[in-house]
Every structure is written in C-alpha cells, then in structure tokens.
Amino acid sequence: MVEIDPNKLEPGRTSVDHGLTARIKRSDPWRSAFRHAQIDTPRGRALQSFSNVFLHVYPVKIPKRVLNLRYSLRLGFIAAVLFGILLVTGIYLMFVYTPSVGSAYGDMQNLKTGVGFGQLIRNVHRWSAHLMVLVVALHLVRVFYAGAYKKPREFNWVIGVMLLLITLGFSFTGYLLPWDQLAYWAVTVGTNLVHYVPLVGGRLQDLLIGGPQVGQNTLLRFYALHVAVLPMLLALMLTVHIWRVRKDGFAVERTSVGTFSEAATERPAGAAPAAESMALAAPELYGGRVRLLGVVDRESITEAARPVDDTVFTWPHLLVRHVVVALGTAAVVLGLAVLFSAPLRGLANPNLTPEPAKAPWYFAGLQELLSRFDPLVAGILLPGGAVLVLLLLPYIDRNPDTRASHRKVAIALFSLLLAIAVILTVIGTFFRGPGWQFIAPWTHSYIEF
Ligand code: HEM
Known part of the structure; x- marks a missing residue:
C-alpha cells in the first residue's frame, strides 16, 4: 500500500502535537500502528478517519441535523452500547459458570459470596439484557415513525428485524442458565410452544431441548446458543446493519x-x-x-x-455525543444493578410447577394471548404473522413519502398493533397472578424479571 504523507497534502500545516508527544508520534513504532499524523485541517481529519478502523465505522462528515438528539434519539447507538456491556459482563460470568444441571445453580449462588463483584456483574448483565430488548424495540418504533425503512433502507430494516429476533433469542436462552424454578418453567412454557409449529414442530422441539423434557441437554444447547451462536450472529448482523447505515446515509x-x-x-x-x-x-x-x-x-x-x-x-461533534450517551447508559445500568438484584428462586424442580409460571415481561404479551386463544393461533400464527409483516413492511408500503401527514393509513395501522402489543404486555406483566387470574398489581405483584 502506498503511504500518503498527510503533511504534503496540506502545505504549511503539521501535527497539532509539540515536544515529546510530537517526537513519539513521529517515531517508527508509533507510525507503524497509527499511519496518519494528527493534522487539524479538513483533509487531515478525513485521512485520520480513513486510516483508523474504529473511526472508519463513522462517515468523516455528517449532516448537522444528525447531531440533534431528536434525529435518532440515539436508540440504535444505545442498543449497541448495551450489547458491548453484555459481552464484557458475559465473558466475566463465563469464567465462573458451568452449564451443568449439577452445578449451574450453585455457581449462581456462589456469585454472591465467592466471586469478586460476582453478583454486581450478574445484575449488570441482567439489566443490560432487559434494557436492550426495550431499547431495540423502541428503536424499531422510532425508525417506523420516521419512515426511515423506506428506499434505500429497506434491507437494513429487514436486518434490523433479524437483530430484534436475535436479541429476543439471547434473552430466552440466557433465561435458562441460572437453572432455578423461574428459568426452568419459563423455558418449559416457551419450548412447549415450538411443538405447535405445523409439520416440523415435534422435530424442532426435540432439536431445541434435546430430550423429552427440559434437562441437561437443553442447558448445554441453550448455553452454546447463548455464548457462541447468537453473539456471532448478532455481531455479524450488526456489522452489516451499521455498514448499511453508513452506506445508505442518514435518513432525511x-x-x-x-x-x-x-x-x-x-x-x-x-x-x-x-x-x-x-x-x-x-x-x-x-x-x-x-x-x-x-x-x-x-x-x-x-x-x-x-x-x-x-x-x-464526525470527530469531535458526533463522537463526543456518543461518548456521553455511552457513559449515561453505563451509569443507568449500574444504578439499576446496585438497586435491584437479579432474581434467583429455588433450584429447578420439574415436579413442582410454580404459580404463576410467568414469562419475562417481553414475552408476557404472548403468554396473555395464549391464555385467550388456541396455542397454534396465539403462539405460532399471530406472532409468526407479525414478524412476517414486519419483515416485508418496506416492500408492502411503497409510498416513498416519509411525512406523517402523508402516511396516515400506515401510521394508524402500526399504532393500533403497537397499542395492542403494549396493552397485552402490561396485562400479562402486572395484572396476572396464580392460575393466570386477574389481580390488581397494587394488592400483589407477580412481575418476573
Ligand atoms: C441489536 C439491535 C440493533 C442495533 C445495535 C442497531 C443499531 C443501529 C444504529 C447505531 C443506527 C444508527 C442511527 C441510530 O442510532 O438510530 C441504526 C439505524 C437504523 N436501524 Fe438499527 N439497530 C438495531 C436493531 C434495529 C431494528 C430492530 C430495526 C428495525 C426493524 C432497525 C432498523 C434500522 C434502520 C432502518 C436504521 C437507519 C435509520 C436512519 O438512517 O435514520 N435496527 N441502528
């Protein structure tokens, strides 16, 4: 590769550094790692971005309006930050956890007393996971209302829907790992649904749980999915997603x-x-x-x-804002982790069904649907149909206009479905108790996190 000397591009302008710093930055070892000099001119900054893998993720310049918080509410970026936190804390937890029905629960208990910051790290991991589901869903809603899924971003929307599904997959597989009653029964309820998938349901359920009921094989499979398959898939999809944001440009x-x-x-x-x-x-x-x-x-x-x-x-305008948002996100997660501990019920017991056997909040809407309709309809056809419509949305909605006043039908339909999903989730999360009976949340709380 021909190395461009940035000094030659901008005569008269040299590095912003002086003295020892400048000498270090001119040295061979430094220049072998950072090929560009830091030059405070438009071209110097552009070159810096081009030759730095991290800065290269961003465009060199962005339209001013992208700096406005209202533009994206930074939701996509917050989701990416949460994923980063999940990776770091997840790796820490991997050092002290074995996916075995004999030891998984004990490993969780041991986090409280036997591992430095163990419980705090588990709490951070758990809260980041909850927030990531919420933030990714809000990001989707924001993208819809902005009409940012329209040409040329149709494919990125499709990738986005896949990212949402992977995020839910992460939560579902991670939920089993503590091997407590909450984990065991939420996953039993969830995997039983797979049985209703037409034609291949039985085979699919066998593949997922690896036996007649949730057990050691399930734990190992969920662990492998959680720590290897899904992170790789998410990292791959996210790379494409962010690359496409860059290539498709910021929506106007x-x-x-x-x-x-x-x-x-x-x-x-x-x-x-x-x-x-x-x-x-x-x-x-x-x-x-x-x-x-x-x-x-x-x-x-x-x-x-x-x-x-x-x-x-982009540097410094957007990057500085991103650093602030990342620090804010970390602070919120840490605050939640200090205040509220991740739950750990009794050891998983296949012979004792807890009452109520509740799914976490993001599946509570689905569970509420299941209590009202046939499992094939509520567990497979309705959610499957919703995902399919979401995936095809940019190809169904051909109206190129992104202004709300010119998309009344699309916005009305989406808002209606969103309202139904939110209402079902709220009912399932707060208003259901033993036997899936209606309860007033202020008298007794059965919320599962
Ligand atoms: C792991 C989950 C996800 C991450 C980390 C992520 C990340 C991002 C980031 C960083 C951006 C740049 C601007 C912004 O912050 O909005 C973005 C934009 C975008 N995302 Fe996502 N995203 C995720 C999921 C989704 C989902 C679920 C959808 C929709 C189905 C989606 C659709 C889009 C689209 C269409 C854009 C371009 C919007 C524009 O240019 O205004 N993303 N995403």
Whole structure:
C-alpha cells in the first residue's frame, strides 16, 4: 500500500502535537500502528478517519441535523452500547459458570459470596439484557415513525428485524442458565410452544431441548446458543446493519418527489446543501445523501458550483455525543444493578410447577394471548404473522413519502398493533397472578424479571 504523507497534502500545516508527544508520534513504532499524523485541517481529519478502523465505522462528515438528539434519539447507538456491556459482563460470568444441571445453580449462588463483584456483574448483565430488548424495540418504533425503512433502507430494516429476533433469542436462552424454578418453567412454557409449529414442530422441539423434557441437554444447547451462536450472529448482523447505515446515509425527510431537511430553511436563497443538491438531482441514486469517497487535491474540485456545506466533522461533534450517551447508559445500568438484584428462586424442580409460571415481561404479551386463544393461533400464527409483516413492511408500503401527514393509513395501522402489543404486555406483566387470574398489581405483584 502506498503511504500518503498527510503533511504534503496540506502545505504549511503539521501535527497539532509539540515536544515529546510530537517526537513519539513521529517515531517508527508509533507510525507503524497509527499511519496518519494528527493534522487539524479538513483533509487531515478525513485521512485520520480513513486510516483508523474504529473511526472508519463513522462517515468523516455528517449532516448537522444528525447531531440533534431528536434525529435518532440515539436508540440504535444505545442498543449497541448495551450489547458491548453484555459481552464484557458475559465473558466475566463465563469464567465462573458451568452449564451443568449439577452445578449451574450453585455457581449462581456462589456469585454472591465467592466471586469478586460476582453478583454486581450478574445484575449488570441482567439489566443490560432487559434494557436492550426495550431499547431495540423502541428503536424499531422510532425508525417506523420516521419512515426511515423506506428506499434505500429497506434491507437494513429487514436486518434490523433479524437483530430484534436475535436479541429476543439471547434473552430466552440466557433465561435458562441460572437453572432455578423461574428459568426452568419459563423455558418449559416457551419450548412447549415450538411443538405447535405445523409439520416440523415435534422435530424442532426435540432439536431445541434435546430430550423429552427440559434437562441437561437443553442447558448445554441453550448455553452454546447463548455464548457462541447468537453473539456471532448478532455481531455479524450488526456489522452489516451499521455498514448499511453508513452506506445508505442518514435518513432525511422525503416527499413523494424529493428530499428535504431542516437545514433547508437556514440556507441562503438558491443554494442547496451538498447532500441535497445531489439528492434532488437524482433521488433514486443518492437517497438524500452523498458519500465522501476519497481525498482529492483542492485544485481538482470545481469551485464555481460548490453548494453550501451543511455538514460537520464526525470527530469531535458526533463522537463526543456518543461518548456521553455511552457513559449515561453505563451509569443507568449500574444504578439499576446496585438497586435491584437479579432474581434467583429455588433450584429447578420439574415436579413442582410454580404459580404463576410467568414469562419475562417481553414475552408476557404472548403468554396473555395464549391464555385467550388456541396455542397454534396465539403462539405460532399471530406472532409468526407479525414478524412476517414486519419483515416485508418496506416492500408492502411503497409510498416513498416519509411525512406523517402523508402516511396516515400506515401510521394508524402500526399504532393500533403497537397499542395492542403494549396493552397485552402490561396485562400479562402486572395484572396476572396464580392460575393466570386477574389481580390488581397494587394488592400483589407477580412481575418476573
Ligand atoms: C441489536 C439491535 C440493533 C442495533 C445495535 C442497531 C443499531 C443501529 C444504529 C447505531 C443506527 C444508527 C442511527 C441510530 O442510532 O438510530 C441504526 C439505524 C437504523 N436501524 Fe438499527 N439497530 C438495531 C436493531 C434495529 C431494528 C430492530 C430495526 C428495525 C426493524 C432497525 C432498523 C434500522 C434502520 C432502518 C436504521 C437507519 C435509520 C436512519 O438512517 O435514520 N435496527 N441502528
């Protein structure tokens, strides 16, 4: 690879460092790891991004409106941070946990007294998992209402739905690992549902639990899924997802004929921002954005028709915000972990069904449905249909307009389904007690986390 000397690109400008720091940064060992010098010019910063694998995840420049919290509510980023926390704490827990029915429960008890920060780490892991389900679901809802699943982001929406399913898979497989009554019975209820899948249900259930009932084989399979298969799948999908966010560009509001954004109001009459002038010229090609494909000499850019620049550098503007959000997320998780401990009921007992045998809150809506309809309908057809509609949504909804006032039908239908899902979840979580009887949550609480 030909190494570009950034100093030559920007005559007269050198590294921002002085003295010893500058000498270290000019040394061979340093330059073998960091190929660029840190130069405080637009080109220097661009080069820095191009040659750094972490910075390269981000575009060099982003439209100003992306800095606005309202743009994405940072939900996708928060989900990624939670995944990072789950990985780190999960690895710690792996050091002290054996997926065996003889020792798993004891390992959980041992976390309290025999492992440094064991219980705290378990709490952080558990709370991050709950929050991740919530945040990923909210992210989906945000993307829907913003119409950000429309061209050219259809495929990224599909990847997103898969990420949601994987996230739920993580929670479901992780739930069994403590091997307590809560774990055993929630997973027994869940895996029994698989039986109702038409044609292959029995085989699928056998494959999942590895025997006539939840036992050692199930624990081992769930463990392998939880610590190896699902993390790899999620990491792979997430890489594609974030790559596509980068390539598809940040969504702008779009009418049926073109794109526009808030920045349009700040610009001098007649001058279009860079992204939008190209996007307006060929919306199908650019989807409301432009890409920075390379660094070129200043002379090669035609000055005459240069549009008003509505972009800012990702570093520091967006990155600083991301660091703040990441720290905030970590603080919330830590706060919850200190205040509320992860539950551990009695040792799993296949002969003693707890009352009520409740699923965690994110499956409580499904359990509520199951109490009302045939298992095939409530456990397979309705959730399966919902997932299928979600996956196909960008291809069913062909309306290119993203403005709420021009998507009344889609928004009304989605809001109705969302309201039903939320109501079922609230009823299942707070208003159900022994025998799945209706109870007032202020008299007795049977919430399972
Ligand atoms: C593990 C779960 C997920 C992670 C970590 C994740 C991460 C991200 C990140 C970091 C972004 C960039 C902007 C933002 O923060 O919104 C993003 C955008 C996006 N996500 Fe996700 N996401 C996940 C799940 C989903 C789901 C469930 C969907 C929808 C079904 C989805 C659809 C999208 C789309 C379409 C965009 C582009 C939106 C835009 O440009 O405004 N993602 N995601």
